[in-house]
Amino acid sequence: MLYFARWKIILVIVVCLAGLIFTIPNFLADQTAEGLPDWLPHKQVNLGLDLQGGSHLLLEVEVEAVVEERLEALVQSVREALRGKRIRYRKLGINDGAVTVQITRTPQLEAAVEAIDDLAVTVASNALTGITGGRDIEVTTEDENRIVVTLTEDAILERKRSAIEQSIEIVRRRIDELGTREPTIQRQGDQRILIQVPGLQDPRRLKSILGKTAKMVFRLVDLTVSPAQILQGSRTPPGSALLESDDRNPDGTPADYYVVRKRVMVSGENLLDSQPTYQDGRPVVSFRFDSVGAKRFGDVTAKNVDKPFAIVLDNRVISAPVIQEPILGGTGIISGRFTVQTAQDLALLLRAGALPAPLKILEERTVGPALGADSIAAGKIACIIAFAAVMVFMVLAYGLFGLAADIALLINLFLIMGALSVLQATLTLPGIAGIVLTIGMAVDANVLVFERIREEVATGKTPFAAMEAGYQQAFRTILDANITTFIAAAILFAMGSGPIKGFAVTLAIGILTSVFTAVTVTRLMLVVWLRRSRPAALPI
Numbered sequence: 001m002l003y004f005a006r007w008k009i010i011l012v013i014v015v016c017l018a019g020l021i022f023t024i025p026n027f028l029a030d031q032t033a034e035g036l037p038d039w040l041p042h043k044q045v046n047l048g049l050d051l052q053g054g055s056h057l058l059l060e061v062e063v064e065a066v067v068e069e070r071l072e073a074l075v076q077s078v079r080e081a082l083r084g085k086r087i088r089y090r091k092l093g094i095n096d097g098a099v100t101v102q103i104t105r106t107p108q109l110e111a112a113v114e115a116i117d118d119l120a121v122t123v124a125s126n127a128l129t130g131i132t133g134g135r136d137i138e139v140t141t142e143d144e145n146r147i148v149v150t151l152t153e154d155a156i157l158e159r160k161r162s163a164i165e166q167s168i169e170i171v172r173r174r175i176d177e178l179g180t181r182e183p184t185i186q187r188q189g190d191q192r193i194l195i196q197v198p199g200l201q202d203p204r205r206l207k208s209i210l211g212k213t214a215k216m217v218f219r220l221v222d223l224t225v226s227p228a229q230i231l232q233g234s235r236t237p238p239g240s241a242l243l244e245s246d247d248r249n250p251d252g253t254p255a256d257y258y259v260v261r262k263r264v265m266v267s268g269e270n271l272l273d274s275q276p277t278y279q280d281g282r283p284v285v286s287f288r289f290d291s292v293g294a295k296r297f298g299d300v301t302a303k304n305v306d307k308p309f310a311i312v313l314d315n316r317v318i319s320a321p322v323i324q325e326p327i328l329g330g331t332g333i334i335s336g337r338f339t340v341q342t343a344q345d346l347a348l349l350l351r352a353g354a355l356p357a358p359l360k361i362l363e364e365r366t367v368g369p370a371l372g373a374d375s376i377a378a379g380k381i382a383c384i385i386a387f388a389a390v391m392v393f394m395v396l397a398y399g400l401f402g403l404a405a406d407i408a409l410l411i412n413l414f415l416i417m418g419a420l421s422v423l424q425a426t427l428t429l430p431g432i433a434g435i436v437l438t439i440g441m442a443v444d445a446n447v448l449v450f451e452r453i454r455e456e457v458a459t460g461k462t463p464f465a466a467m468e469a470g471y472q473q474a475f476r477t478i479l480d481a482n483i484t485t486f487i488a489a490a491i492l493f494a495m496g497s498g499p500i501k502g503f504a505v506t507l508a509i510g511i512l513t514s515v516f517t518a519v520t521v522t523r524l525m526l527v528v529w530l531r532r533s534r535p536a537a538l539p540i
Helices: 006-027 030-034 064-084 106-117 153-177 203-210 227-231 291-303 340-352 369-398 400-423 429-442 444-458 463-495 499-533
Strands: 054-061 089-095 098-103 137-142 146-151 184-188 192-198 216-220 240-245 257-261 271-279 282-289 309-313 316-319 331-334 359-367
Touching: 006 400, 006 499, 054 153, 054 203, 064 089, 064 098, 064 106, 064 146, 064 153, 098 106, 106 137, 106 146, 146 153, 153 184, 153 192, 153 203, 153 340, 203 340, 203 359, 216 257, 216 291, 227 240, 227 257, 257 309, 271 340, 282 291, 282 340, 369 400, 369 429, 369 444, 400 429, 400 444, 400 499, 429 444, 429 499, 444 463, 444 499, 463 499
Parallel strands: 240 316
Antiparallel strands: 054 192, 054 359, 089 098, 098 146, 137 146, 184 192, 216 309, 240 257, 271 282, 282 331, 309 316
């Protein structure tokens, strides 16, 4: 235990210096640290929501909209299927959560059922959720040649589950695009998402970005009727809808209306990229499709030259330019009354993808930085007091050996802060409590070793023999005690959330660094002193 190979000595020194070097950026201003070259350590410890303030949102995914969307798609599919088979029908629509249609000619009823039955989609089984899979629709007939199409229970459950998972992923992408660090995004209950974004100074922008479904589609404009005629009471043509313009008048009313076909010609799901840019000195948004989307876009524009093509975002028409010529490159420009900020936000939304269902804000809290400043100040004072008290006690109790333990304790603090900086772990108020606790625990191993050395000295052993026996006999106890505590920290991290995880991270890092400093660093310093001074008795 008292022999150190040269490579071990070098390794211990390198680890200690690394802890100091990676800690230094935390003492610099944010701008100064970010301005450092990439090859130099420049990362700082991330402060949690409770320390630097930020936004706290609790959202609910309106999963019923996903089911409604599937039913609306079924209506359109049934219409196209029946028309393709030249089957006469009437009263096609959604009634009581099912798609219903009445076939006007009885001999065509069987063919109609077969055509609609072919529209079924296979649902994958999922053992975790109890979904058995199979077809997603059930087709039944009633009196008067009425066909009823309902979604199966497994199909509804699968769509709701998928909507929640997709919403969490899309929310994460959108928040990451804002440039925030270490946001907390997690599922809460069956249909809710908890979001905590530390350091975000503009929560209104966050709500605006998360509140938009951002489902962009391209549809043809219906020229058979004008918006004014529909507003005056004319019937909307089947397969078309009256949509508002995204542009608004000063009083908040729509600046214009459009009659567009319900059939989606190209979907935003095929977008590869979207960026804010300028055209004729005005902010616009450029977009680029994947190969499938580019082909569809090219085919549609080639067949509809000189016709208006509506760009629809969340059921509002952003613009409806006239197709001048086929667009075969898979790229385009979205123009409108954009500001630089709105163009950036729209590009962000399109890049991140559309939400499968709308999000409803249930709870909103904005945490100010003043609370964080008070907490950090109190945490610093607690750390200083704990550190000073432990150092004084160790020196009074163990003299020179206690001083070596104090130096190791200081190195331990640098290693903890350096590890938090490298790992980019989020430091919360419970995390500070974990550091304070670690300061007290860091000398436990030294106390065990020193007390064991005292016992060996009392038996009459020489200084070298006493130190050798002290470290050898205490090592197993130190290892067992810290392993059990580390297991507790690991369970807290795995089972806990938010502040509990912050406490577990700092506790786990503190355990590893304290064992290293107590068993290795302190022992190295005492061995170097012992070999150089060769005392007749140990000052302990």
